[in-house]
Amino acid sequence: MAKIIGGVTTSHIPAVGNAISDGVTQEHYWKRFFDGYQPVHAWLDEKKPDVIIVVYNDHGLNFFLDKAPTFAIGCADQYENADEGWGLKPTAPFTGDAQFSWHLAESLIEQEFDMCTCQEMLVDHGFVNPVRVLYGDHEHWPVKTIPLAVNTVQHPLPSAKRCFKLGQALKQAIESYPEDINVAVVGTGGMSHQLQGERAGIIDVDYDLACMDSVINDPAWFYNQSNAEIIEKAGTEGIETIMWLVMRGALGDKVNCLHKHYHAPISNTGAGVLLLEAADE
Amino acid sequence: MVWQAHDYDDIPGTYVFDGQRAHSSYALNKLFYSFNTEACRKEFDADPAAYCDKFGLSPEHKQLVVEQDFLGILRAGTNIYYLAKFCVPRGVTVQDAGAAFQGISGDEFRETLLKKREGLEERLAQEGGYWNG
Structure with missing residues (x-):
């Protein structure tokens, strides 16, 4: 059976x-942020997950605002990155x-959980950059990936609690798959930041x-907040940190924290790295 | 017909991209979304006003786009991720756009952000358990 590692x-x-x-x-601005991933790299190198499920939000590449699924999952053999309007060179395609x-x-x-199923899905920076920061750049990526997109752009958004419950359902879904594969779940985004309005730059x-501690030890503290309460603290774009709760819900009641790292500012944001394993029940 | 009030409406200096804003800025966002395709970017550059007409922009919104009034475009309810497809290739970063709301320069905005770095290690040490090299 598949296992969440x-x-x-x-x-x-x-x-x-x-x-x-x-x-x-390795330049001054970035060094501390990127160096904080080293323990995660070592863990990935040792555990070698077969598949990673990347929970992210699309920022206007695959989904336009005409159709904004609350939860969408890639169901394809391959996912391509593409130009998001800035003329950046797309990465190699990802194997699903x-x-x-x-x-x-x-x-x-x-x-x-009534997912939108996607047989074609362009993956934007929200998906691509987590894979790059965890694995480095490759022409042939060393891991299979499944994109799981959460709408954190066009309100109404799912609540933090709903994201946590999706994670709990995802755990059951993964663990009921008959193939013996090792799976890791990656929650992306955040942390606090606001890009527009007079309050931009928070x-x-x-x-x-507090959110990082909550995700490790007491997810209820985080998921019992309303989206308005989270936006008030973390900003209009910082709300995307609720996607971490999908990952956390998938790990079960108790976790062991193998690594935690925080840095600010990275661009406009606070940036948090957690590496968690399910604790023995 | 009335737009429903929300508990996030009262957060100062904060405009949540909800149905009301998404509805009023739909054509603007759709125009910027088209910039994912290089051919569309070229078509826009060749005749911005005609391109705005093609997307059915109101005269007010068309003027904002033709004049590259990025702050005005945001104030019209456009989503920042969509504006980025327009402003970033023109040398205006998302941070510059955010700074414009406060009437400060992008550099001043970035300086304020960098202050968050001060005392961070000490704060994390106080919290305990954080990686620090």
Whole structure:
């Protein structure tokens, strides 16, 4: 049977991808941020997950605002990156696992999470940069990937609690897949930031650290907040940190935190890295 | 017909991209979304006003786009991720766009952000358990 071997959180902002492309990850501004991934790299190298499920939001590449699915899952053999309007060179295509994806979709929908299934899905920086920061750049990616998109752009958004419950359903979906594969779930985005309005530029370090602690030890503290409460603290774009709760829900009641790292500012954001494994029950 | 009030409406300096804004800025966002395709970017550059007409922009919104009034475009309810497809290739970053709301320069905006770095290690040490090299 498929097994969830762990969960990771990471930023997905465009600047992270640019820093990798420009080869500046060891320059002063970036060094502490990127170095904080080393324990995650070592863990991935040791555990070698067969598939990673990347929970992210699309920023106007695959989905336009004409149709904004709350939850969407890639169900294809391959996912391509593409120009987001800035003329950046797309990465190599990502290998999916269509059979596994369709199983996940069936199980999630049986569990009353009515996913939008995508047989074609362009993946934008929200998906690509987490994979790049975890694995480096490759012409042939060393891991299969499944994109799971959450609408954090056009309100109404799902609540933090709904994201956590999706994670719980995802755990059941993964663990009911008959193939012996190891799966890691990656929650991306955040942390606090606001890009527009007079309040643009907020970073709330205390709130970010409280969210990180909550994701590890007490997810209810985070998921019992309304989206308005989260936006008030974390900003209009910082709300995307609710996607971490999908990852956390998939790990079960208790987790062991193998690594935690926080840095600010990265571009406009606070950036948090967690590496979690399910604790023995 | 009335737009429903929300509990996030009262957060100062904050405009949540909800149905009301998405509805009023739909054509603007659709025009910027088209910039994912290089051919569309070229078509726009050749005749911005005609391109706005093609997307059915109101005269007010058309003027904002033709004049590259990025702050005005945001104030019209456009989503920042869609504006980015227009402003970033023209040398105006998302940070510059955010700074414009406060009437400060992008550099001043970035300086303010960099202050968040001060005392960070000490704060994390106080929290405990954080990686620090």
